[in-house]
Amino acid sequence: MIKEVIVVEGKDDTAAIRRAVQADTIETGGSAIGAAVLKRIALAQERRGVIIFTDPDHAGERIRKIVAAKVPGCKHAFISQEQAEYKGDIGVENASPETIRHALSHLRTEYEAAVSMVTWEDLIDAGLIVHPEAASRRLEVGKKLGIGYCNGKQFYKRCAMFQITREEFEAAAELLDK
Template sequence: MKEKNKIIVVEGMMDKIKINSFLKVPIIITNGSAVSEKTLNLIKKLSLNNEIIIFTDPDFQGKRIRKIISESLNNNCKHAFIKKELATKGKKIGVAEANIKDLKESLAKIYNIENNNKICLTWNDFINLKIYNDKKLRFKICDYLNIEKCNNKSFFKWVNLLSINKIQLKQIIIEVHNELNKNN
């Protein structure tokens, strides 16, 4: 089977210019929060033969746009995330504000978010992995996954949306602990 071409969806022209400065892939611009039906239809059509990667800003509007596009594709898309603190310059927050190194790292971690209510990690597994009472560890794992820092309930939902099972999460915890020990 032929590998699908990748197409990245971003919010604005500056995002496209920044990404195309180091990665030559087709990029669709949503023109900010006003995602038109025309743009959604184009993305849907392209998704039939291409892999769509949504890479929006780590702010409220970016999350809103991500949700609109993802739902219009019945979650038949992938996601890249950049942490807010890496995409902030002054008062501006966005993909275009991030440095190239951080953008490359973000685009190296692509997630397929499942919306089939599949449970990869049970609440008991979550408690037994000792993440529940360790906010610092939970936040470090969020950093590792390139998702926003969140509370236990949201973290648990993210892990299941990202289809991360108990064994995978244990491995991530080991890697995060090794990184923490290396920095101490």
């Protein structure tokens, strides 16, 4: 049984989580998260801790940002779009139990007022921004670091938020050129 409560988008996500692990979930009901849901998530964070596990798409990232902003200190589980895709549909509900268990065993915790150990210049040097293949390169490095896919500015923020060390970053970026 996972101690923390897992925040997911809907009932199909809850079913997928329960196929993989024993855990309690809170469903946001989509990206229009109500005050009552946020209050339940805050209570869960206070009593047991919270893991945010949303779809690897625009709506899922929006939900992740809303919950993280309103309920500080959450842990984050990420899967890639490829791991969450089935017949053109992207969602946690499509991920295999093994993928879900892997994501839940590689959580990232955000740190408030974190200072990035990775610089903007590091992102440029690694070809993660201002590079013709920056998006695909960020996707691969994001997978290796376990922080998911995002644009360059958000990638930089996640490196700070999850306290990615320069060594972790360099090791992940080094794999791009092999």
